Amino acid sequence: MKRFNKTFLTFLIALLPLMSWAQIDGEFIKPQGGKFLLQNATVHTITKGVLTNTSILIEDGKISQMGSNISASDAEVIDCSGLVIYPGMIDSGTTLGLVEVNSVPETVDYQEIGNVTPNMQALTAVNPNTEAIPVTRVSGVTTTLTVPQGGLFPGTAALINLVGYTPDQMYAGFKAVVMNFPNSARRGRWDRRSDDDIKKDNEKALKEANELWEKAKSYHELISKGAELDYYPEIAQLAKVVSGELPLMIEVNAASDIQNAINWVADKDAKVIFSGVKEGWRVADEIAKAKIPVITGPVQDLPSRQSDRYDAAYSNAGKMAKAGVKVALRTNDSENVRNLPFHAAFAAAYGMGKEEAWKAVTINPAEIFGLQDQLGSVETGKVANLIVATEDPFETRAQIMHVFINGYRIPLSNRHIRLYQEFLDRSPGLKSN
Amino acid sequence: MKKRHIFLALLLSLSLNFSWAQTPKGSVLIKNGTVLTVTNGTYENTDVLIQDGIIKKIGQNLSAPSGVTTIDATGKYVMPGIIDAHSHVALDVVNEATSPIVAEVRMKDVVNPFEIGIYRALAGGVTISHAMHGSANVVGGQNATLKHRWGMDDPADIIMQEAPRTIKFALGENPTRVHGRGNGQQPRSRMGVEAILRNGFNEALQYKKAWEDYNQAKSQKGSTAVAPVYNERLQTLADILDGKIIIHCHSYRADEIYMLINVARDFGIKKLVFQHTNEGFKVAPEIAEYTMGASVFADWWAYKFEVYYSTAFNAAILQKNGAITSINSDSAELIRHLYHEAAKTQRYGGMTDDEALAMITINPAKQLGIEDKVGSLEEGKQGDVVIFEGHPLSSYAIPQMTFVDGIKYFDIQEDADDQRQRISPTEAVEPILLSEENHRCMQDTEHLFETASALFQMNH
């Protein structure tokens, strides 16, 4: 029994860094704002190379200074020698915050009734206090695109930073109207539609999309001329896509659908992003030629066809990047968005390379979202979304030591960690006294 | 008299497979790798010689016997074949969901050796999987332990015939949803789940006694004893009570785990492994003391209510409390990177390399009762080996070759892309599946529900 406890002790000590900023009994640590000096780290800027022995000053939520010799007497100094700093990771497609427990319908808020509901705002339904957010951010994912699901136009996605008590505090400055492009793949094993039926369904859906687009165009033209039209929130929202105010994020996956989607958007003057793009590797050159940026994932996924090489999903992002497509990654998850670094690692290993994979979770999404001056790299003036780790955070053995979001120092605690603390060495143990 | 004996012999042998062809065995010398034995440490620049399917020698400067192929593993890692203690790969049917107890059904009856999932698992270094009945029943069917011999036509050739019998149990939401909520039969609650178990075991005791009484009476001269009704369901439960079958129980909450430990103790059952066990960490000392441990997910949680209070540190807590702990997939995708799932225990709980690797090799082998044959690189064990580029616990690791019984079934360099063994002559274009069903724990239960659509979100 004695030896047992001793083992635990050494074990706990080994994990001290993890828990140094974790919850202590009876005390709750909140995200902490202020001025921080991260001293003497190896900084992976993403856009400006790797800087050794570099310090970073965080002020007013921003990276205010970077260099080897920063003096800031009023800043809290955090010694980062021997540690690495990366920009916070961006997951470009999740339902994080929109769902608590997937099998309990009362807690599922990512889908509305109706086929044309672009006016549904994901940001409204984000629960800033979901258990999943603290679970996510300790992995180094600091920013997520939260995306509604459903019909042809299921709603409007929003980018959030994983800190804040209201959706507006979390909002990171990007929204897009989501479109589910008519899909010629099967929805599942139970989908027994004939090929002809699928084709017919698709033609019908595309016809509907075209009609809606024309309506939105007319709506926009009339409104621009000063017309006062009936309240029509669905079309009003689509009109913002027509006018270029909001981008259109098109979920499309099967190769032939991707080709059709490229044709469909060709004559439409909209800012278009493709998402999903599971079979993008089959038509990578065409996507590159159309200059449409892509959000793809999950990477850790099965091939879409039985005949595909087993690693088709792992290598998809890399193949598209090689063809010249601007690629961002997503987990398409809700409670396990924390696995984004591992999805990125798989993409890196299966052809994308580490550098490009890092871009796909940092600067590429920032550029796709038009936020390259705020997010996606460690540069002076950018939002202080930073992670400090013992080594490359894509590795599972890496420990994340500090996370900053919007300049807030994030407590490295969540329910998973609290349960660990409580139950590692349970008391009473097997026998009660 | 003689006829009766034949019948009894038949009863006894029911669960045995009568004949199977000799499965292929190979020889190979893997040179100069970093050999991760898992049980006996790690050796640099070391060779592994497999002959006729068995690891003959692990050491330096081994030379290949004539006719034995040599593979250069310089700079690569050599580890034992990965074992998945929870999968539904290669099964044509997953759930016989139609009764709270279906102990009589055998997954060996519906093994499908052509399923592409086998090859995909090999490409992730997995050589053995535990093909389980689903979780729709309190007592599900008997599982099959498979060796991934890709390309065999006969299901018997991918069944690990020397593995002991195992059976699926399930507690909590799934059986209470299918039977109680779905069809108005017990169990509707975790109370009912316990009652179903105790009823079943007590009936099995009576059944066993009825046959024993009958057989004894029969041995008397001039006996007119009448044979009891034959019931393979109760016979199987009796076999569990006799220690002939290992229980693998789908479970999530600590209370239900503790309940089954108590039931098992009351009936003298020692062969018990918990599956999923998301709240196992709360009763880790009990699991360690009374069972063969837990087989868990690395990080799955919150997909249903009974896994809301989970922690990714579960495996580490169980391991540190002395429970045999394995990491499983229960998923056609996760099975492809169990090495990566095991590596997550390093982030969530600081497991050592050997502890993490044990969770996908020797520990699941123990839970399947095959640790004397597989699960580590040791002389005399079966030649199930994976060669990795990069350390298998690195997120960038890529399996290069996978051997089962010394035969190479996966080679990243040489294999054709299209590995399908069965192609429909009547389908011009193969179907595209965007979300192929990764999770099949509740497959084949759809017909029991009026609102089948509600089911697709709660599969595990």
Place this chain on the structure above:
Amino acid sequence: MRKTLWKASLFGLFMMGLFSGTTVQAQSDPTGKKSITNTYAITNATVHSSPGTEGRKASILIKNGVILGVGDNLSIPAEAKVIAGDSLHIYAGFIDAASRAGITKPEDPERPSDFVYSNPPDEIAGITPWRSAVDQFDIESSQVSDLRKAGFTMAHVLPDGGMIPGKGALIVLGDKESTNILKTNTALAANLNGARGMYPGTTVGVMAKFRDVYQNTKLTKERMALFASNNGVTRPEINPTYTAMSEVVDRAIPVFFEVENDLEVRRALSLQKELGFQLVLFGLEEYETVIDVLKGSGVGVLLKLEIPDDKAIKNQKEDVSDAVKAQYQRVKEAYDKTIAQAGKLAAAGVPFAFSTIGAKPNDAMKALQAMIESGLTEKDALAALTTNAATIIGASRIAGTVENGKLANLVLSTGPIFDSESQIKHVIVDGKVFDYEIKAKKKNGNGENASVEVAGNWEYKSETPAGSSGGTITIQKNGNGYEGTITYDDPAGSGKATSSLSDIAISGSTLSFVFEVNAGGMSISVDVSGDVSGNTMDGSMNISQFGSFPISATRNPN
């Protein structure tokens, strides 16, 4: 043992049939339909008396359903009606060794108020070994006439139902005046299909339940034996399932197990090995990998008399990427392999026969020709249709060859039977002659040889057992060919559904096309063929697995 038993009972029935047949016909017939004689002589035909023997010129004398002579110098009695056989080839009548022609599945019994899905009554769970195919059989069904038209004179009909539907019966495909029964209680039908929403619901449950039923039948028999010879023994519980299963356990009758592919073959064989019953497998479609297993097992094998639809192969496009081409190639290979299996099975020495369950008799000859083209010898093909089938169902003594003393079951063809130009002109069943019209051979011109105009809007009516229905057929010229659509009552509910027509062909005055109906997720293919004369068409529509039904149409003059 099985064979002897069969032979004895068959003979008995056969003799009875003979006597009753004569008495029934010694009556006046105000309908005028009765034939004037039961004696026929087919003269100077090319007789193929058994598989593998050269056809030779001979005459055949038939009386009261029996072949009384085959040879050159037969003395032909005065009452014989002579059929000039000079240009005809004669073969033994084909035997469908597992058939559901004319079988209607009985309605499911109502569920009792205390129904429990985990323990349903046998009858509801599809365990009905006491049922007989005879009770489900209708000789007047169009499926029976289709089968006969394809040259089949005898069928081993199996009941339709759940996992154990019941017992089969051997029948001749004669006319409606007779029961046509040769033997009842021939075999137990079984399959691996689960019951819906109750135990056993899946293959794995069905296999467990089969073991349970089998073992408890065995125990019940023991108990009954004990009860019969001892006092003081509790009365054994007798139930219809165990009673009906008893002959299977005694190995007095075989189990005819329906299996589609190699895995199902192995599943049925594993049950057989475990339990020890007599086994015949039927319905095999995909079996290349178990040819050796089948050979080693010695069980009877009945292939499904069908080849895969070739639409997938024919629709392959030219302008596709290499990757798609490679996939096409694999589909083509799978297709070729499927068709070549029968030849391989025969070459391995497995004496198989055919089952038409799930197949279209109209396409039987096309399927056989394809198999022959892919390696099946004509001798083996004929054996499968005749002698092998007779052996497997235990009827070799009375059927399978053209020989003195055998049942007068014959196929009379305009040429060698497997020749694509040949057509069946007469089928003689049980001594009754059925005549078929010989048509000018279709030419597959896509409108090129069209001698009638078919474009336009047609209103059609069709008669099926479900009642009469109708709709519109629209056909337009498209390049050298035609395209079109058809409307019909939506099987999913009310209203009309529309399908496009494919394989539209005109040959002489015959218009034919195919369309697909989606019924409950299942795609059913319907073949329509009819003679066009001016603005009317008369013909038949063939619905896969259900039979053929009359259809007539009139064109709207526009």
